Amino acid sequence: MTLKEKILEASRELFNTEGVKKVTVRDICNQLKISPGSFSYHFPDKDKKEKIVTSLYKMMLGEIMELVAAIPRDDASVIYFLESHKQLFIVQKKYKFFYLNLFDILNSHAEIKAIYLQNIQMERQMAKQLLELYVQKGVLKAGIEARQFERLVNVGQMLNNSWAIDAELHPQRTGKEQFIYYMNICCGLLEPYLTEPSLAEYQAYFEALEAQPMNY
Amino acid sequence: MTLKEKILEASRELFNTEGVKKVTVRDICNQLKISPGSFSYHFPDKDKKEKIVTSLYKMMLGEIMELVAAIPRDDASVIYFLESHKQLFIVQKKYKFFYLNLFDILNSHAEIKAIYLQNIQMERQMAKQLLELYVQKGVLKAGIEARQFERLVNVGQMLNNSWAIDAELHPQRTGKEQFIYYMNICCGLLEPYLTEPSLAEYQAYFEALEAQPMNY
Incomplete structure (x- = not known):
């Protein structure tokens, strides 16, 4: 699984349990133990969460x-x-x-x-x-x-x-x-x-x- | 219609058009042209919006x-x-x-x-x-x-x-x-x-x- 796939997978699971609104990019990084930099490399846009959804x-x-x-x-x-x-x-x-x-x-x-x-x-x-x-x-x-x-x-x-x-x-x-x-x-x-x-x-x-x- | 009823009515209409989350107590006051004080007289609690809903x-x-x-x-x-x-x-x-x-x-x-x-x-x-x-x-x-x-x-x-x-x-x-x-x-x-x-x-x-x- 690529890191991008892992980000999507972790986001999906967090959205399912916490709801889309509550989950932040930081939560997703914490879940995967990655830096915001690695995250931004895969989702460089401003509206990261919107792109993930x-x-x-x-x-x-x-x-x-x-x-x-x-x-x-x-x-x-x-x-x-x-x-x-x-x-x-x-x-x-x-x-x-x-x-x-x-x-x-x-x-x-x-x-x-x-x-x-x-x-x-x-x-x-x-x-x-x-x-x-x-x-x-x-x-x-x-x-x-x-x-x-x-x-x-x-x-x-x-x-x-x-x-x-x-x-x-x-x-x-x-x-x-x-x-x-x-x-x-x-x-x-x-x-x-x-x-x-x-x-x-x-x-x-x-x-x-x-x-x-x-x-x- | 009492002011309390007017507040509920205006809230209902704002919630219907804007969604509950977007509407603030200020919006409801503006809509009715009343002061936050008048509002609080009828809804004295901390969670005013929750009480209205x-x-x-x-x-x-x-x-x-x-x-x-x-x-x-x-x-x-x-x-x-x-x-x-x-x-x-x-x-x-x-x-x-x-x-x-x-x-x-x-x-x-x-x-x-x-x-x-x-x-x-x-x-x-x-x-x-x-x-x-x-x-x-x-x-x-x-x-x-x-x-x-x-x-x-x-x-x-x-x-x-x-x-x-x-x-x-x-x-x-x-x-x-x-x-x-x-x-x-x-x-x-x-x-x-x-x-x-x-x-x-x-x-x-x-x-x-x-x-x-x-x-x-």
Whole structure:
């Protein structure tokens, strides 16, 4: 790991535990036992913290895309949808500081806001296409109205962006229990629309999750 | 309106537009053209802003409870559910600063956090009872599993707590359009579970909303 990577990693962990606002460049240096000079060599700009937050945001998006792209795309099964959410949840938790203060971070980082708004448009398009395909392939019931699709996609996105705050407010759920709870909350939106065979796949997936050991 | 009420009102509006963190006691005094002395007479404590935020939170809960209590409770109709959400949305928008920085506000105001956590438990209980009654009365389809209820109630609460941020990130939707959009997002959760007559009531309610003039 290069020093630049170590700085980003330490910043991410400090942001997650202390919140972006409280963490100073000095805190990050102390954590890594490096001098402010070494730090500035890697982040020479004036707005060092802003640059780090923006780099971390881009890293997060990159990780999500990479992990989701690696899932075998089987359009005739709900498993792709579930596996995508699983990867999304794992990465979102890793960068949870971003979601805990979404509104403030977007409003104080113009570059992140621009990418974020573009990204949620793209996600929405992709989600809509997947759901339409799922109707064609018999994963979802036929006859779901266009406005229902629209609502499902938008609700799903709102839940993806807000589950991290809900998780912090309910510290009694931790680890795998927390993970399965929010997978259920978000993916469960599809449940009433699944056809019988897909519902069976869906339930088997969650039973397998329950049975697996998992670090989360 | 007493001066104390005016201070709370001006604070609420400044918090909504500028964010709680940016607003100082001086800003509130300037807005009302009053002296720091008059201000301190009404808020003598050291943590003036904290006291104001806490007072506003209690006012908001009081307004929600009062408005919801005034809705005729008809357990054989989905209208009570829709009207309750309508009032909730109106009050939440009025105090939107609270939801835009929910995580920070709860973590920096111990009294608010305690009330908030108690309140969401109570809301959850009430929502679960209402849904169970709705099954008995034929508003909702029979045979919905307990874990589905649980999920509906929890998802509904997450959406209620996070729609304000989503609204800020999508400034193209304003006024009545914004209101109906989020009513749809949150109340639409029930749609797949409504019986035929209730679905007709539900749709008629939204058609009436569309047709009504509304300041929002």
